Amino acid sequence: MKKLIKLVKKNTIWNVARVITAVLVMTLIIGSFAGCNNQSSDGNTGGKKVLKVYNWGDYIDESVIDDFEEKYGIEVIYDTFATNEDMYVKIKSGGSDYDVAIPSDYMIERMIDEGMLEKINFENVPNFKYIDDRFKNLAYDPTNEYSVPYMWGTLGIIYNKTMVDDPVDSWEILWNEKYAKQIFMLDSSRDSIGITLKKLGYSLNSRNEKELEEAKQELIKQKPLVLSYMGDDVKDAMIAGQAALAVVWSGDAVYMKWENSDLEYVIPKEGSNLWFDSMVILKGSKNKEAAELFINYMCDPEVALKNTKYIGYSTPNTETKKMLDEDILNDPTAYPPDELLEKCEVFESVKDVVKLYDRIWTEVKAS
Amino acid sequence: MVTRILKKVYLYLVFLFLYAPIFVLVIYSFNDSKSRGHWGGFTLKWYAALFQDREIAQAVYHTVLIAIISSVVATIIGTAAAIGIQNMKKINKVIILNLSYLPVLNPDIVTGVSLMILFIFMKAFTGVGLGFTTMLLAHITFNIPYVILSVMPKLKQLDKNLYEAALDLGAKPGYALRKVIIPEIMPGIITGFLLAFTLSIDDFVISFFTTGSGVSNLSIYIYSMARRGINPKINALSTIMFVLVLILLIIVNLRLSKDKENSKDLKVNSSLKRRES
Numbered sequence: 001m002k003k004l005i006k007l008v009k010k011n012t013i014w015n016v017a018r019v020i021t022a023v024l025v026m027t028l029i030i031g032s033f034a035g036c037n038n039q040s041s042d043g044n045t046g047g048k049k050v051l052k053v054y055n056w057g058d059y060i061d062e063s064v065i066d067d068f069e070e071k072y073g074i075e076v077i078y079d080t081f082a083t084n085e086d087m088y089v090k091i092k093s094g095g096s097d098y099d100v101a102i103p104s105d106y107m108i109e110r111m112i113d114e115g116m117l118e119k120i121n122f123e124n125v126p127n128f129k130y131i132d133d134r135f136k137n138l139a140y141d142p143t144n145e146y147s148v149p150y151m152w153g154t155l156g157i158i159y160n161k162t163m164v165d166d167p168v169d170s171w172e173i174l175w176n177e178k179y180a181k182q183i184f185m186l187d188s189s190r191d192s193i194g195i196t197l198k199k200l201g202y203s204l205n206s207r208n209e210k211e212l213e214e215a216k217q218e219l220i221k222q223k224p225l226v227l228s229y230m231g232d233d234v235k236d237a238m239i240a241g242q243a244a245l246a247v248v249w250s251g252d253a254v255y256m257k258w259e260n261s262d263l264e265y266v267i268p269k270e271g272s273n274l275w276f277d278s279m280v281i282l283k284g285s286k287n288k289e290a291a292e293l294f295i296n297y298m299c300d301p302e303v304a305l306k307n308t309k310y311i312g313y314s315t316p317n318t319e320t321k322k323m324l325d326e327d328i329l330n331d332p333t334a335y336p337p338d339e340l341l342e343k344c345e346v347f348e349s350v351k352d353v354v355k356l357y358d359r360i361w362t363e364v365k366a367s
Numbered sequence: 368m369v370t371r372i373l374k375k376v377y378l379y380l381v382f383l384f385l386y387a388p389i390f391v392l393v394i395y396s397f398n399d400s401k402s403r404g405h406w407g408g409f410t411l412k413w414y415a416a417l418f419q420d421r422e423i424a425q426a427v428y429h430t431v432l433i434a435i436i437s438s439v440v441a442t443i444i445g446t447a448a449a450i451g452i453q454n455m456k457k458i459n460k461v462i463i464l465n466l467s468y469l470p471v472l473n474p475d476i477v478t479g480v481s482l483m484i485l486f487i488f489m490k491a492f493t494g495v496g497l498g499f500t501t502m503l504l505a506h507i508t509f510n511i512p513y514v515i516l517s518v519m520p521k522l523k524q525l526d527k528n529l530y531e532a533a534l535d536l537g538a539k540p541g542y543a544l545r546k547v548i549i550p551e552i553m554p555g556i557i558t559g560f561l562l563a564f565t566l567s568i569d570d571f572v573i574s575f576f577t578t579g580s581g582v583s584n585l586s587i588y589i590y591s592m593a594r595r596g597i598n599p600k601i602n603a604l605s606t607i608m609f610v611l612v613l614i615l616l617i618i619v620n621l622r623l624s625k626d627k628e629n630s631k632d633l634k635v636n637s638s639l640k641r642r643e644s
Contacts, residue, residue, distance in 0.1 A: 057595060095497035255401070
């Protein structure tokens, strides 16, 4: 009798094992079928040229990649990152061999300083002429040899019209006690200190210790009014109406307004931050010409249109702008008037005082 | 009476907290709006988009392939190691066992970074850059200790004389291992395999540091969406994965209960036979 039970027990275990094996084999087979179409990244490329692109997650209309592959017969290996710092670590460690990356402005400056970028041969990028002249030769790449803008935007205040009855046109409103515990700030030292400097009438790239000290006091004064220092989750919170005011990037603001029509975005009159995500070629690229071809393709007005429509961020491409729908073009969230843009600044590396920024932010958060 | 109700409430609460997030995820995979903040109507568009997305298809492919290969290899190595460790002398056994505990206690980030440095260092000799191979090796590495840890207790329970008895009865060592030892410790091996499989699918930190261009698994892919917000396609994908696991569980359980019924029949039959004789 005991023997029999033991036998049965053993059998059930073998059965479980068999079921598991069967399922695994099936997934493996299905997987390799799926893989046939998609996966050709390692090895067998049949002499085809390969281009490796490193971009932000969900930051391109994927049909653009397919079209590029088809048009030029170049295979694109496409990977994504979440933050500039992630990308930097991956590339700096030397383990990856990407040709094209799309970092933000301050990171490009740092990468140029560290000799991580290749100069672009602009003869191979004729579509560069479509890029708005205002967005060339910016502080992070003063002679514009290394980068081609992909998307741009501003930093500003989004507010809920049903909860705010004062006019919103200044950073001051984030210090208004009326909205205590109804304000979201960004959990980012450069951005939060930057807007405080702007409010005080200084440059947001200030390296003056006295100005920064003033900004610190302002931020500490503001802290009791702040509901939370947020990251990406600020979008859902504002759409759900959890707070009246929040500091957000313009690209996200377009999407938030789309989801909740009570929301409105404003670039304060004191000016703000102007940011860019630009395409660069990495040092050691094995296929520089293909990389330039890709960058040129991305600047094609039709292609740029596809991308800006998918992402919802603002395009630096003048021809693409002409093709946009009227209501997007006239939306000051995405395309603010020139006089406001002139007051906006691009982040520059604060070099020697970067520790001071960190210390101020730590003190604010800890106060 | 009150305690019984309390007990029930407690049980339901536990299940509520366990499953509420999954149900919310499933519901939002049918949400027409991209936001997690509000409901925009029912749609299947995220499922349609999911099947057209080649990046996600590739990420799933890499995740599953690496999970299968790494867990199979780790199970084989781990089981062999466990059998070896079991038969060691006391002091060696303690040393080796603790050495294999260490990577389990080690933070993932330390394992990840050190593996990355090792792979980059080895590139000069082997010519293998960061990519699929290195990620696979890393997964095998962190999976092995878990297999050892789940096979060891079964080996301890094993009657020492069983193997010797098999040899006495004329089995060669290999035959005795296959027919006596392995079947006895099979539950431990399966536990170890499943553990390794899930850990491999789950892993983000180690994968992030050990993979190269063109090879990203699901966790890396999903994490990279952080700035723009998680695309609802991921909700759809998670729903499909959840349903697949659920079906798998049901199949396994059905087979188990069927086996039990069969064994009941067997018992009845044998007792009948005994009575006849």
